[in-house]
Amino acid sequence: MAVKWIGDAAQELGITPLDAVEILASRQEYPMNGLVDEDRFKTLRLMRSGKRLEASASQAIPVPERHASPMTVPVSAPAPPVPEHPPFAAPVFAAPPAPVVVAPPPPPAHVTPAPPPVRPPVGEATSVTAPLQTIPGRDGERTVILSPVDPKS
């Protein structure tokens, strides 16, 4: 397992050594010999972005770009109707407003439903301890973990 000096690890991650010390010490994981193993290096890599945000004090956090298409599209105001064939050539006193070009909404992402869970046949052992009992319910078979309380008892 590769071991790094905490100063080198911090430089590699673009933070100061005391940032790295604070990250590890706040998780009670700082090695007193200053040598960072791979697990701690992964911790530093995961936590460094949060550390930078904390160090930036009260600054606006930029909204990350959305790489995936949104499931909702903004609805713009309808454009004024433009006659296709003007009946006569009327004098134009002012330039008509440019038609708003609305990009067609992206097609909704195709969501593939998850396949139904494969249930073993009734009575088949599904665990190493004991088979789970199933009872019919409104939505299908239901696994019985705790036996229902008998109101007569």
Add this chain to the structure above:
Amino acid sequence: MGLLKDFLRIEADRRGALAALRLEAQSHRLQIEEIGAEAKRKRDEVAMIEEWLHRLAEDVARTEEQLLEIESRREDHDREAHERKIEAVRSSLENDRTDGHRISEDFRRLRSAFEIERARLLAEADTGRMMDNFFQIEAFLKDTGTPIPDAARKALMKERQDLMGRIGPLVAPPPAPEGVFKATVVYSALEEGEPTAVVAVGLPDEAEPSGAHDLAALLLYGSYASVVEKIGPGVPRPRREEGAVIYEQPAGSRAPDEAALDLFLAVKGGLEKAAAAAGVPCELTGVFLEPEIASAVFPRGGETRRF
């Protein structure tokens, strides 16, 4: 006859009354003389008392002058003691820094040579075989369940000694300097403005960039890690001023003395742990500073270098 008799009686009465008045006048004259003598005596006493009072007033004035002089000397002594304490704190921190620098250099030299030797040994072809033999012999000698004849034990120990001489740096603990890292950790509670706990220790400068053989960086990072562990993340970073590493922590709702003690224990514990991890003997002494001394030695907002 009757008239003469009356005249004689009247004359006798007048003489008797005159004698009585003379006696009374004499008595009053004596009384006046006594009063005069008493007055003279009192005047003498008053004069003597006035002279005493005058002397007492002179004594009072002289004593007041002496008191003023003593007060002035006391202020001078206080000022001198204040300056001497400040100088003593600075000198102690500077001495700790110098001593620490020497031990740090020894540490760096020993560990660098050790690492170079380890790298050289690891690059040799038969190092792995020798290490394997060494650890097998170690395990065999430590196994108390298997009786070993004396001759065999002697041969094994000799072989172990030979291997130790050849691959020692690979199986021995890393070397540590002979000196002891001694430092005085001073702490105080500043109560001017926002109550703040302050802890300072004289540490040598860490190398730039630091490395695994940098004892100063190990101690600094270890102390800061201990502060974060015991007080929590978000504590102010230490700053370096005139060679001393200074930790400051607002006391918040706690008593400043209590906050100072907690910060001191955290820094001291971290330094001890870091020194132990580096294999360097460590002796730390904690000294509480009077707030006015601490304010003078560690002014807020001075020429400092934040890490």
